[in-house]
Amino acid sequence: xxxxxxxxxxxxxxxxxxxxxxxGIAAVRFSPDLSAVAFAASDGSIALAPVAEAEPPENRIRIxxxxxxxxxxxxxxxxxxxxxxxxxxxxxxxxxxxxAASFLVGTxxxxxxxxxxxxxxxxxxFTAAGAVTALDHWGALAGLTSASDGRHLYVARGxxxxxxxRFEEEDPISAIAISPDARRIAAxxxxxxxxxxxxxxxxxxxxxxxxxxxxxxCWNEGGSHVACGLATGGFSLVGAARGSTHTVMNFPAPVRSxxxxxxxxxxxxxxxxxxxxxxxxxxxxxxxxxTGRPGLVSVDAVAAHPRRGLVAAxxxxxxxVVAQLxxxxxxxxxxxxxxxxxxxxxxxxxxxxIGDSEGGASIVTFPPQIFx
Numbered sequence: 314x315x316x317x318x319x320x321x322x323x324x325x326x327x328x329x330x331x332x333x334x335x336x337g338i339a340a341v342r343f344s345p346d347l348s349a350v351a352f353a354a355s356d357g358s359i360a361l362a363p364v365a366e367a368e369p370p371e372n373r374i375r376i377x378x379x380x381x382x383x384x385x386x387x388x389x390x391x392x393x394x395x396x397x398x399x400x401x402x403x404x405x406x407x408x409x410x411x412x413a414a415s416f417l418v419g420t421x422x423x424x425x426x427x428x429x430x431x432x433x434x435x436x437x438x439f440t441a442a443g444a445v446t447a448l449d450h451w452g453a454l455a456g457l458t459s460a461s462d463g464r465h466l467y468v469a470r471g472x473x474x475x476x477x478x479r480f481e482e483e484d485p486i487s488a489i490a491i492s493p494d495a496r497r498i499a500a501x502x503x504x505x506x507x508x509x510x511x512x513x514x515x516x517x518x519x520x521x522x523x524x525x526x527x528x529x530x531c532w533n534e535g536g537s538h539v540a541c542g543l544a545t546g547g548f549s550l551v552g553a554a555r556g557s558t559h560t561v562m563n564f565p566a567p568v569r570s571x572x573x574x575x576x577x578x579x580x581x582x583x584x585x586x587x588x589x590x591x592x593x594x595x596x597x598x599x600x601x602x603x604t605g606r607p608g609l610v611s612v613d614a615v616a617a618h619p620r621r622g623l624v625a626a627x628x629x630x631x632x633x634v635v636a637q638l639x640x641x642x643x644x645x646x647x648x649x650x651x652x653x654x655x656x657x658x659x660x661x662x663x664x665x666x667i668g669d670s671e672g673g674a675s676i677v678t679f680p681p682q683i684f685x
Contacts, residue, residue, distance in 0.1 A: 338668025349430030419445025542568030627653020
């Protein structure tokens with residue numbers, strides 16, 4: 314894209330819709346039907362926006378007749394305002410996609426509640442003993458939902474009875490993730506990883522010690538391994554069945570973000586001065602995949618494209634790029650800004666939702682021509 318219609322307008326302004334929230338964005342999620350985006354802020358509020366817009370980028374593309382150059386016209390009107398709802402007080406509310414146009418949220422009253430794409434709190438699935446600190450959901454309405462209040466793990470299938478398990482470790486659960494095959498639930502705590510395996514109506518637990526405190530986690534596509542980002546700079550790959558561990562260290566910054574690229578069979582991690590990626594080979598981080606350009610600023614957030622061998626990366630200086638794995642070229646989406654705290658692609662790969670440390674909330678929509 315080599316021509317803009319107005320000086321100073323870059324891809325971020327031309328392709329994206331942008332809103333400002335009072336506090337930083339901790340997480341971003343698309344609804345399963347891709348009709349809504351939810352932004353969870355550090356003050357406990359959740360803001361929601363529709364994915365569809367009146368002036369999508371593909372409707373604003375113009376091709377010059379003489380040179381065949383492409384340009385994108387700016388939007389004629391600002392985006393519609395966000396709707397918002399307060400869920401927790403002074404801390405980010407756990408937020409996950411649920412069914413159709415809805416989400417699940419965890420409240421500081423221990424409730425796991427449904428949230429509509431318009432920002433309306435709905436019915437309560439179940440209630441924990443304390444404030445919900447971690448939450449995940451897999452599948453449709455009769456799928457698997459798991460939550461934690463730090464001291465317990467709660468597991469429910471659809472509307473069936475909730476299984477409550479006391480967590481006996483000294484440190485509380487800080488994050489959970491259900492495996493892609495819904496056979497296991499991983500949880501971070503202290504300096505370890507807990508993995509429950511679902512066996513009919515019962516659950517068996519395996520606990521694995523890690524070399525440092527884990528701060529992020531990500532399952533591989535097959536559900537055989539969990540990657541845990543470490544606060545000291547590095548990550549551990551843990552085999553879910555046997556607890557085998559392979560650790561890669563010496564990152565310059567904490568690995569706060571991990572993403573699995575199914576098209577490339579690769580794990581992508583933040584925390585380095587460039588996009589860091591490895592092939593997964595026999596439960597270990599195998600060949601390093603050189604991607605993007607090295608620099609002097611650390612990557613704070615990564616998101617693998619769901620359908621292509623692409624990755625979006627957000628840097629501590631606010632730059633946002635999209636790069637092809639194994640290639641050095643980068644598409645610069647945003648040149649600078651507040652540090653990027655959240656990145657997620659829509660399931661169809663057309664939209665990139667972004668949150669930053671100063672409350673910036675954005676949806677960047679890429680026309681099909683961009684990635685051809």
